Amino acid sequence: MNPPLQLVLTSADWLNLFGHYLLLSLMSVGGAISTTAEMHRFLVEQHGWLTQAQFNESIAIAQAAPGPNVLFVALMGWNVGMNAGSTAAACLGVLITMVGIMLPSTTLTYMAAQWGYRNRDLRAVRAFKQGMAPIVVALLVSTGLILGGANHRLATDWPIWTLSVVAGLIIWRTRIHLLWLLAAGAVLGWYQIV
């Protein structure tokens, strides 16, 4: 199957891609997903290295797949490489985008965490970690609400909302294994019940 785009990427282009992801990594407070608007501008609008459909599918597949959502970056790198014509280029794309998006943020986080751990008795460090706790709770609840509220029409979307709420209640009140609930969600979706 031919890729939807046929690109010729020079080593300067690959370097440009790498540099851009290094930069995005530093901006990715709240996760790589918060920089998707900028990725879209760079990959789809400015350079035309990905089609709109490839961009959307990369995010949707990584969201559904097991593992951290940041792996949508790997799929974008893969698709850029496939557009450049080969599986080898696709592997290079994965390597470049993933190392780019991970290296700066993990280095910074590791150093900050080690510093914080060594100085964990400092009043300021304790105040920071404990003072943020209510916001952490708020962010988790909000993420669930935003993801669950992505479907907007009450008349047709109430079954899927019900599924989200019931799943949330079960997780909150029981210790059932999460995979059972996910499997139930998949079955209900497969038969178009939600």
Place this chain on the structure above:
Amino acid sequence: MPDPSTAPASVLPDAQPRPDSLRDLFFSFTWLALQGFGGVLAVIQREMVERKRWLTQEQFLEDWAVAQIMPGPNVVNLSLMVGGRYFGLKGALAALAGMLAAPLVIVLILGVLYTHYGHYPQLAGALRGMAAVSAGMIAATGIKLAAALVKHPLPLWLTLAMAALGVLMVAVLRWPLPWILLGLGGFGVWTTYRKLPR
């Protein structure tokens, strides 16, 4: 593994369960990541706090604050921090590799499959159903962690009011996150700082 219900009250914090090797870290985070359909957020609290008990509810909230405020994916940052705490840089890398290696292979395989089978409505439906369950799981994780606010230095009514205000700002008003972290987060840190003993 020590049973907390029978442990003496004077038990030291290092009696808490911990990863026993780099291999344990790697496979624990691989298993954790592989359960995380629709994101690892809902799974990481369940595994770290409720099953493995490497972190208490309070420690999880504190570490999560750092993981959240630093750039990079939260769950990846948290795995780095947990690994780094027990085995230094090697531990951080083992946890990071566990979190990313197997899921990376799976997501690429799914990407290739999707280009062939993506047009089946059943498949799209199954993905939609799993995403809905995952949204509920994440919200429930937040509600569960709110129980740890009881032990917070600030009064419960204030921390709960701040959490509710945060949900309003993030989920309803959709304000940019950096401002919320600076504003509401700054307020939380400042009031906590004044309340803590020197």
